[in-house]
Amino acid sequence: MSGITSTGLISGIDTASLVDQLIAVESKPLTLVQNRVAVLQSQKAAFLEINSKILALQSAATKIGDNQTYKTKAVTSSNESVLTASASNSAAVGSYTFTVDRLVSTHQLISGGFADPDTTPLGAGTLTFESARARLTDDPRLARLNGGEGVQRGTIRITDRSGASSDIDLTRAANLSDVVTAINNTSGINVTASIDGDHLTLTDNTGSTSTNLAVSEVGITNTAADLGILGNSSGTNTLTGAAINYIGEDTALATLNDGNGIRHLDTSASDFSITLNGSSFEVSLQNATSLGDVIDAINNHASNPGVTAAVAADGVSLELTGTGNITVAALNSSKAAADLGIEGSATNTLSGERLIASLGSRLIKNLNGGTGVATPGTIDITNRAGATTTIDLSAATSIDDVINTINDAGAGVTASLNSAGNGLKITDNTGSIASNLIIADNSGTSAADLGIATDPAGVDEKTYTGANLNLRYINETTRLDTLNEGNGVASGKFTITDSAGVSSEVDLSQGDEVTIQDVINEINSRPTSVVATINDTGDGILLTDTAGGSARLTVTESGSTTARDLGLLGEDEDDDGVINGSFEKTIDVEATDTLEDIVEKINDGSVGATASIINDGSGVNAYRLNITSTHSGAAGQFIFDDGGVGIDTTTLVTGSDAVVLYGSSDPTQALLLTSSTNTLSNTISGVTIDLKGASESPVQISITNNNATVTSAAEAFVDAFNTVLDSLDKYDKYDSDTETKGLLLGDSTVATTRSRLFNIVLSKVDGVGGQYKYLTQVGIKIGEDARLEIDTEKFNAALANDPAGVLELFTSTSSTTETDVDLPDGVTIPGTSEKTLVNVGFGKILKQLTENLTNSVDGLLTNKSNSLDTQIELGNDRAEQLNELLGLKRARLEAQFAAMESALATLQTQQSALSSLSSLASTSS
Structure with missing residues (x-):
């Protein structure tokens, strides 16, 4: 501490310098304290560095001690131009065979030509976009035919009436249209295949009568028989196939009624009653998933008085028989009896309604x-x-x-x-x-x-x-994950506010919302005057306000897209108390709208498709409207109705799914898979397959344990361990040449840390059951310069020879009760009366050791750091005290010198006075 001083005016003494020198002599204790604090701070910084290195070692120990490290998979493809794959840790090791028949395609329409894109109006009208599920046609999967037993894929031979024959490969056919197209596109014969009612029909076009039109099998498959066309035309030009479109006990309820299924209750309550001559019993279909379940629920009912349910002779409906009057009546508002076509009364035989449409068609009862x-x-x-x-x-x-x-x-x-x-x-x-x-x-x-x-x-x-017949394709049983072209509905919440201003949140994030009925139930359970039902067009949910208030019915999101995905987001635009969540989307076209205006409206309309203008270069009417689905695959197909605007379109590309054969190089034995994208995510658990191109030959995906990940983890552990040693040696060393000591030379904490680390890598790993109990057995040892080394060749050999043993060495755990378990170097697991998981694998023990060293509460390095903090604080306090004492000493010295100067000034004044008196005396004399 210094004051303001100056050279003595009287004495001429440099008092400032003299005071500084005196204070400097007195400051030696302060300097010693400050130097000690600086050393302590440097030591703390050194321990912080060591701590950070040990934390890095802890991360490496965590990885090598983690079971998941040993479960990582390596994936290779025999032809990456056809498909590639990636695998999660849960994927099973093995080889899998795929043949990519075709990639996914996206539905695309093209219009006729227009003179210009931005000048000529097209005319007023309403454009309509809707899922192809609203179309009055169907393309049945082969697996759905023959009562759910499907069609065995293979090759068939067709001989026309001229005697010409061709083999038709149907091993990759997924839908009935694939069969018809394959036959009709086959060269070498002149035969047309068509769908007629519940069967296929082949027509000979040769005009010849040399032989019969005939179909036979090629190989050992039953493809022709399963398609109902095995045999010959018996002297005619037409081969009428057997029925292949019928129901059976294996038929899934979800496929009935054009895919609308059966609306049975999801509780144990009864769906309908059956009465025979006054004796009744009630039937619950709570757990029914197939037609056989329905038949069994009726026939095996303990109270059944003699009613027998069966598939009718027509193969497309149910039939109840009994002696006397049979009546089926709905119970508990269930619609199951109506959907099964058996609601009503009859004598002796109750014949149900048709449950499946004819091939490629839709049921009339689902119209409007x-x-x-x-x-x-x-x-x-x-x-x-x-x-x-x-x-x-x-x-x-x-x-x-x-x-x-x-x-x-x-x-x-x-x-x-x-x-x-x-x-x-x-x-x-x-x-x-x-x-x-x-x-x-x-x-x-x-x-x-x-x-x-x-x-x-x-x-x-x-x-x-005619008018749009509004085919019903959404009802209470519709699964939410099938909506929005298979993209489903986001799990989330939305708020409904009725016309009286009463709001309530609808929560669809609980995990048990599977169907539209679940959504309706949730909405109707809310305390608002809003009722949810299926709309009149069978393509969405209808919200009806019954509050009678003056405000508009509104639906808003609560942090998700759930309401939008259900088509309910927004407000009652027509002020009629209704929000219609129809999945049919419309766009109003004004009389002045040009082609570009229509493109903009389509792209802004969230209609499930995008539009662009194509110039075909023809010069005359060269501008065409191109409309492309926003979703790939068959689910992305859509209906476009120009509403009289004059946009006549044709299908440029039909949206179709990717088709892949899996499991065998023989396509007749392989499982046929389809996907709406070029990615297969659920075929093999834990494996994602990306399709790149089609191939005639199979491609093999090989999934193996990725030992490189384990080796990398071991190398990272060795590097991290040595980095800790480098840090310890950096501060705990003595250079005899320069006689320089390390900052932490001789520190017990450093010595303890080093000792524990070396002991743990040299010790036997007790408690493991495998053959490996020392790190040296898998190629990890102390080498030159007292550093850890890894022999990767030996390590990889151990992995290859006994992967389970290596896993056991590094990751093993066991359990203990009551007694404490002492692990190497101070690692102790306290016992309890309950079973306690004990880390006995090396990676886990090392992690425990590093945690004991670095624990922020009582770790060895933490305690050392806290001790240094205490010493630094004491040193700083002592330095502050010494500074205060030096300040007082400086003030005292400065005061003393000032007093001296004052005294000298007084003496000087007195001397001057005496000199004056002496001069006067001399003059007088």
């Missing part, structure tokens, strides 16, 4: 959102020549029945599906214009409910396009 045709009956069609034909549609159960019945009636018209595939179209074939085309109901409501009834005056057109 599930109301179907209210009163089936007859219709009158007046063609443009003026001739009227009455056609009976009362027996039609599938859309194909309607089309075929009209086309076979000789009415001068052709019935077909419209371009969107969601309604019917009637085309006049007479070539006359004498009359309008008129379609009306004669009896019943078939024409009206099938959307083909014209105005009474008819239409002055050759073709009449």
Whole structure:
């Protein structure tokens, strides 16, 4: 501490320098204390460095002691241009064979040409986008046919009536359309395959009668038989196959009713009652998943008085038989009996309704959102020549029945599906214009409910396009994970606010929400005046406000996309108390909108598709609208209806799934897999397969234990261990040449740390059951310069010869009770009356040791650091005290010198006075 001083004005003494020198002599104790504090601080920094190195060793020990390190997998592909794969630790070691038949494709439409993209308006109307599940056609999987027993894939031989034969490979066919396409595209024969009702039909087109049209098997498969076409045409040009579209006890309930399934209760409550001659019993289908489960629930019921359930002779419906009057009635609001087609009464035999549509078609009862045709009956069609034909549609159960019945009636018209595939179209074939085309109901409501009834005056057109028939494809049993083209619904919450302002949160994050019914139940359980049901068009949830308030019904998200995924996000736009979560999306086109405007509206409309403009370079009407699904695969197929805008489209690419054969190089024995993306995620547990290209030959994926990961972990442990030793040696050394001591030379904590580390790597690892009990046995030892070394060749050999033994050496655990367990170098596991997991593998013991060294509460290095902190604090306190004493001494010296100068000044004044008196005396004399 210093004050303000100066050279003595009287004495001429440099008092400032003199005081500083005196204080410097007095400061030696302070300097010693400060130097000691600096050393202590350097030592603490050194221990912090050592601590950080040991923490790095702890990380290395954790990895080599972790079972998961030994479970990592290496994956190789025999042809990476076809497929690659990655595997998690849970994947099973082995070889797997795949043949990629085709990659996924994305649905794409292209329009006719337009003169310009941005000038000419197209006209007003409404564009409609909807999932292809709303289409009135179906492409059944082969596995669904023959009552769920499917079709064995193989090769068939077809011989036409000229005697020409061709082999047709159906080993990679997934759907019935694959079969039809393969036959129709086969060269060398002149045969056409088609779907007719519940069977296939082959037609010979050669005009020859040399032999029969015949189909035979190639090899040992039953493909032709399973397709119902094995045999010959018996002298005709047509081979009519046997029925392959029928139900059986193995038929999954979820596949019935066009995939709408059976709406049975998910509780133990009864779904329906069956009464025979006054004796009743109740049936619950809570756990039923197949048609056989339903039949068993009825036939094996303990109270059954004599009713027998079975698949009817037609193969497409159920039948209940008994002696007397049979009545089936719904219970507890269940719709199971209605969906099974058996609700009602009959005597002796109760014949159910059809449960599956004809091949490639849809059931009429699912039209109009599930109301179907209210009163089936007859219709009158007046063609443009003026001739009227009455056609009976009362027996039609599938859309194909309607089309075929009209086309076979000789009415001068052709019935077909419209371009969107969601309604019917009637085309006049007479070539006359004498009359309008008129379609009306004669009896019943078939024409009206099938959307083909014209105005009474008819239409002055050759073709009449019927209304969208709103096929029901969403109901209470629909799984949430099938919505949004298979992307499902986000697990989350949303808030509903009714018109009275009452809000409530709907929680769909609880993990038990599987179906639409679960969503409806959750919404209806909330304390708002809002009721959730299936909408009238059978394509979403309908929210209806019953509060009668003045505000709008609204739905908002609560941190997720759940409401949006359900189509419910937003508010009641029409102020009618309704939010319709229809998955049919519409876009309004104004009369002034150009092609570019329409593209922008589609891309902003969240319709499941994107649009762009293509210039085909033709020069005239070169601009085309290209519409592409946002989702790949068959699930990404969509219906597009231009609503009269004039955008006529054709399918450029049909969205189809990737097809892969798995498990055998023989395609007839392999399992056929499909995927809506070029990634297979669930085929092999823990393995993700990325498809890159198609191949004729199989590709093998090999999954092995990734020993390189283990070796790398061992090398990292050795490096981390040696880094700790380097840090210890850096501070605990003596250089005899320079006689320089390390900062921590002789420190007991350093010595203890080093000793424990060396002891643990040299000690036997007790408690392990394998052959390896020392690190040296797997190639890890103390080598030159007292450093740990790893012989990777020996380590890898140990891994290869006995991987379980290496795993045991590093990761083993056991349990103990009551008594303490002492492990090397102060590692102790206290015993308890309960079983305690004890780390006995080297990696786990080393980790425990490093934790004991670095524990932030009572670790050895922590205690040392705390001790140094205490010493540093004491040193700083002592230095502060010495500084205060030196300050006092400086002040005292400065005061003393100041007093001396003052005294000298007084003496000087007195001397001057005496000198003056002496001068006066001399003058006087």
